[in-house]
Amino acid sequence: MTLPSEIAESTEPTGYIPVVAVVGRPNVGKSTLVNRIIGRRQAVVEDTPGVTRDRVPYDANWSGRQFTVVDTGGWEPDARDRAAAIAAQAESAVATADVVLFVVDATVGATDVDEAAVKMLRRSAKPVLLVANKADNNNIDLESATLWSLGLGQPYPVSALHGRGSGDLLDAVLDALPEPPPITEPTERGPRRVALVGRPNVGKSSLLNRLAREERAVVDPVAGTTVDPVDSLVQIGGETWQLVDTAGLRKRVGKASGTEYYASLRTAAAIEAAEVAVVLFDASEPISEQDQRIIGMVVESGRAVVIAFNKWDLVDDDRRYLLAKEVDRELRRIPWALRVNISAHTGRAVDKLAPALRTALDSWETRVPTGQLNQWLTALVQETPHPVRGGRAPRILFATQAGTRPPRFVLFTTAPLDAGYQRFVERKLREEFGFEGSPVEVSVKPRKRQGPGGRGKPHG
Numbered sequence: 001m002t003l004p005s006e007i008a009e010s011t012e013p014t015g016y017i018p019v020v021a022v023v024g025r026p027n028v029g030k031s032t033l034v035n036r037i038i039g040r041r042q043a044v045v046e047d048t049p050g051v052t053r054d055r056v057p058y059d060a061n062w063s064g065r066q067f068t069v070v071d072t073g074g075w076e077p078d079a080r081d082r083a084a085a086i087a088a089q090a091e092s093a094v095a096t097a098d099v100v101l102f103v104v105d106a107t108v109g110a111t112d113v114d115e116a117a118v119k120m121l122r123r124s125a126k127p128v129l130l131v132a133n134k135a136d137n138n139n140i141d142l143e144s145a146t147l148w149s150l151g152l153g154q155p156y157p158v159s160a161l162h163g164r165g166s167g168d169l170l171d172a173v174l175d176a177l178p179e180p181p182p183i184t185e186p187t188e189r190g191p192r193r194v195a196l197v198g199r200p201n202v203g204k205s206s207l208l209n210r211l212a213r214e215e216r217a218v219v220d221p222v223a224g225t226t227v228d229p230v231d232s233l234v235q236i237g238g239e240t241w242q243l244v245d246t247a248g249l250r251k252r253v254g255k256a257s258g259t260e261y262y263a264s265l266r267t268a269a270a271i272e273a274a275e276v277a278v279v280l281f282d283a284s285e286p287i288s289e290q291d292q293r294i295i296g297m298v299v300e301s302g303r304a305v306v307i308a309f310n311k312w313d314l315v316d317d318d319r320r321y322l323l324a325k326e327v328d329r330e331l332r333r334i335p336w337a338l339r340v341n342i343s344a345h346t347g348r349a350v351d352k353l354a355p356a357l358r359t360a361l362d363s364w365e366t367r368v369p370t371g372q373l374n375q376w377l378t379a380l381v382q383e384t385p386h387p388v389r390g391g392r393a394p395r396i397l398f399a400t401q402a403g404t405r406p407p408r409f410v411l412f413t414t415a416p417l418d419a420g421y422q423r424f425v426e427r428k429l430r431e432e433f434g435f436e437g438s439p440v441e442v443s444v445k446p447r448k449r450q451g452p453g454g455r456g457k458p459h460g
Contacts, residue, residue, distance in 0.1 A: 018067045018177045020060070021097035023090050023121075025113040026074025028105045029133040033160035034058060034071040037170065042266070057231050062170040067177060070097065077116040088215070094124045099176045101169075106132035106144040106157060118150050127176045130155045131169060136162060191233060191242040192361060195270045197298060198280035199290045203310040206344040207280065208245040211236055211353075237354025244270045271297070275405070276304035276360050276437075278353065283309035283323060283341065287330045295334065302406045304360035304438045305337045308353065313343040336430055338437040360437025365404050368433055373399050373409075380428055386421050396425075397447070408441040416446050 020037075022030045035041050038058045060069045070093045073086035094100055102121060104114050121128050132144035135157035147155040156172060158165040196204040209215055211234045232243050246267040271277055277298045281291055298305055315323070331337070338356045342349045377399050386393045394415035402408045409429065411417070417425075426442045429435070 018098040021093040024103035100128045103131045106135040191240045193274045195274035195277045202280040203344045284314040304364040312341045363435045363438035
């Protein structure tokens, strides 16, 4: 199967992208089928039923046609509590889809749950393709013929794990999709990409639902409900943003296992794909080591940062005093990060997120003219020269901004600078030019010493 990235340039990136929803009861192989369709292991797969909980979209491409495939959690009739929320997400995916892939286990045959799901699908009045998954050999292909009894037409025997029959299924998907619209001129830039990150149960999914004004992600008091990144287009401050709700990170990726390991990889990938990260903290609880590890991961990725202290409705005067002390102590490495105090539950101050995001992104993309940069740097060094070491002090000869997103500066010097002086230059750089909400990288490139007989040989 051709990966989307390999043929992205040959297909139209604009216009309406059709949606294909993958639904079925738990543990029939929906996420495995999604991975087969998109050509990479993106959706979290595990033998335990119920790993997928939200509806999660992925970009897909087959025979030059782009579409979005939506993975869903297991649908069950008369579900309660979290299972009911998961089923509701699956039904929402069906309601917004152009084509539905209804997945059943070919080795088991039609079950009562499958028959109940068929009734739900008929009410939707959407085109449905019946996928007989786990058809790993010809014998199971023959047995899948009994699935005609579901009344959905021809079953498509497929082995999502091994790829058998997936091409025929995708050809049928393209036949069922609506005709593509005329090609339109691409816009200059799509919605800005924002990753919502934080440890479990800090309110990432609740914030996404608040901003989207609908139940876009499953929310549950049990930590770890979100496993796959959930991608949504939302309106904040009159502008469309692409928000990604990510799994809560408990451990370092290297120490995680199973579902948590793959969820950690998806979260790291979501951060890399984002332009700015909103790092959520639970304001009602002390800042933890895991909170600091997550903020460190975001800063190291070079993304713009907005820190959102959520659950502010639970914070009293005593906690505010303690939190201010914790911020000074635990987040002293990133005083430049923008901070917003919000409540996803009540909606308090969530409207302040858009201005903070814009400020952070503006800083992230700021470029300082070379002349202005060096005039400022010359004045700084004259006022506060580098300390003398070994009878002489290294001099900064020239500076340039090597790039943006984030801003990267290179100092050309006569010798390596002390780490403390390098941090001093970065701090003063921020004071002069801003860069609120964005990391700044300052590197030093010392002048090479010439060997004996070469130019630059020291006089003695």
